[in-house]
Amino acid sequence: MKKIFVINGGQIFEHSGGKFNKTIFEASLKFFSAEQDFEVRSTDINESYDPAQEVENYVWADVVIYHTPIWWFHVPYGLKKYIDVVFTEGHQKGIYTSDGRSSENPAINYGTGGSLHGKQYMVTSSWNAPETAFTLPGEFFNERSVDEGVLFGFHRMNAFTGMKALEGIHFHDVEKNADMVRDLDRYTAHLNKIFIPEVYENEPVFDRNN
Ligand SMILES: Cc1cc2nc3c(=O)[nH]c(=O)nc-3n(C[C@H](O)[C@H](O)[C@H](O)COP(=O)(O)OP(=O)(O)OC[C@H]3O[C@@H](n4cnc5c(N)ncnc54)[C@H](O)[C@@H]3O)c2cc1C
Known part of the structure; x- marks a missing residue:
């Protein structure tokens, strides 16, 4: 039984209504609750939480999943x-x-004092920026990926605890051109690929290369 702890970092503020991240968060809960091999816990940062219980959730989990929008090139202040x-x-x-x-x-060994060794984490992020802002020459992110560019610090933070990254998934242009049906399809395919690869291999998915 794999233990999954899911965190919704989709803070509600101004033109970030939190709906996209909440929908992806709920898709995670539904996916893992439907599968017998998983046990799931969750926290929504928009609600009150007990820090000691949250530590216990990290310690309990085999995998931590973060869902977050990107605000000014970081995670929102609530997360x-x-x-x-x-x-x-x-x-x-x-x-x-x-x-x-x-x-x-x-001089050496900075960042090796984490207590969460043996555990993994995964991050999903949502953006106004289109994917091409990261991939096309001359566009804003100088051809750096989300993970190697903007989320570099976020990944180092998790490495500091001892956790190892699972491949994440990023949703672009969600403010102006969100397509929830397509994105939920992509996300479910991604979850199958990462957590139940035998299902992924046997099922047609929306777009494996995306
Ligand atoms: C302070 C601030 C700073 C920001 N900085 C950046 C930045 O640096 N870079 C950047 O790229 N972006 C930036 N943004 C944009 C931000 O990333 C997006 O607003 C955020 O990713 C949207 O996520 P959300 O969960 O709030 O979705 P929402 O805003 O709630 O939803 C987005 C759209 O998705 C659709 N949708 C959501 N849920 C559903 C559903 N269940 N069914 C059907 N359609 C649905 C709707 O069309 C909706 O309009 C910033 C926003 C703010 C507020």
Whole structure:
């Protein structure tokens, strides 16, 4: 039985209505609840949460899934606050013990003091930016991918805890050209590919190359 902890970071503010991320979050819950091999817990950062319980959720989980929109090239402040509060609560209580260095040689081993080794995480993100802003020469992101560019710090943060990344999925141009049916199809195909590869191999999916 694989334990999955799903976090909805889709904060509701101004022109980010949170609906897209909430829909993807609910798709995660539905997917894992329907499969016998998974146990699922979840947190929505728009609701109140107990930091100690959230630490326990990280410690309990085999896989943590983050759903987040991108705001000013970062995760929204509600999700950032959640991480600051929960990871600080988890210092020496299950998230990390130290920065990993020793006084004998402080130049090395930074970032190796996490307590979540053996666990994995996955991130989905939503953007106003079209995918081409990352892929076309001369466009805004200088041909850097979401993961290697904007989310680099987010991935290092998770590495600091000891978790390893599973391949994520990113949704572009959702403000002006969202297509929820297509994106839910893409997301379900992605979940099958990552978590139940034997199903993915046998089922037609929307677009494997996308
Ligand atoms: C402060 C701020 C900073 C931002 N900075 C950036 C930035 O740096 N880069 C960038 O690219 N973008 C940026 N954005 C845009 C932001 O990434 C998007 O607003 C966000 O990804 C949308 O996600 P959401 O969950 O809030 O979706 P929503 O805004 O709730 O939904 C988006 C659209 O999806 C459709 N939709 C959602 N759910 C459903 C459903 N169940 N059924 C049918 N249709 C649905 C609707 O058409 C809706 O209009 C910023 C936004 C804000 C508020």
